[in-house]
Amino acid sequence: MTSTTNVSAGLTAEHREQLMRVAREVSFDAGTRLFEEGRRADRFWIVRTGTVVLDMRVPGRRAAVVETLGHGELVGWSWHFAPYVWHLGAEAMSPVRAYEFDAEAVRALCARDPEFGCAVASWVGRVVADRLHASRARLLDLYAPYGGGSPV
Numbered sequence: 001m002t003s004t005t006n007v008s009a010g011l012t013a014e015h016r017e018q019l020m021r022v023a024r025e026v027s028f029d030a031g032t033r034l035f036e037e038g039r040r041a042d043r044f045w046i047v048r049t050g051t052v053v054l055d056m057r058v059p060g061r062r063a064a065v066v067e068t069l070g071h072g073e074l075v076g077w078s079w080h081f082a083p084y085v086w087h088l089g090a091e092a093m094s095p096v097r098a099y100e101f102d103a104e105a106v107r108a109l110c111a112r113d114p115e116f117g118c119a120v121a122s123w124v125g126r127v128v129a130d131r132l133h134a135s136r137a138r139l140l141d142l143y144a145p146y147g148g149g150s151p152v
Helices: 013-020 103-112 114-143
Strands: 023-028 033-035 043-049 052-058 061-069 089-092 096-102
Touching: 013 103, 013 114, 023 043, 043 103, 061 114, 096 103, 103 114
Parallel strands: none
Antiparallel strands: 023 096, 033 089, 043 096, 052 061, 052 089
16 A cells, blocks of 8 residues: 555645545445446545455456555545546455445535645645556556666
């Protein structure tokens, strides 16, 4: 878990409080699908306990796990960017307790308070950048010749 994906590292105390005012506590049993790739992204979560995997569909095969998320991490960023469609799927790998947020309500808060909106956009952007960087590193580990050195 990188610190910038953790909500406490991504928002000031004031902005965290603002966000938490619209949170609701939810629980998921192991094996519960939180969302499916290609469907409408209308909410997001911050994990309190448990583990959630992000996955992507692979034609003719089981979904490929892209990342594993745990305590304090943001699950879902597609809600923040039009057209608000999930780019991946997500499943609870263990019992999960989380804070759930209605995306439309959070976007409305962002529109009403530009400072809050900027903070949320920066936080979500860092999460996306961290996950892109982690994915790139995994791809290099898998496919780069001899551990990713320069081509011969």
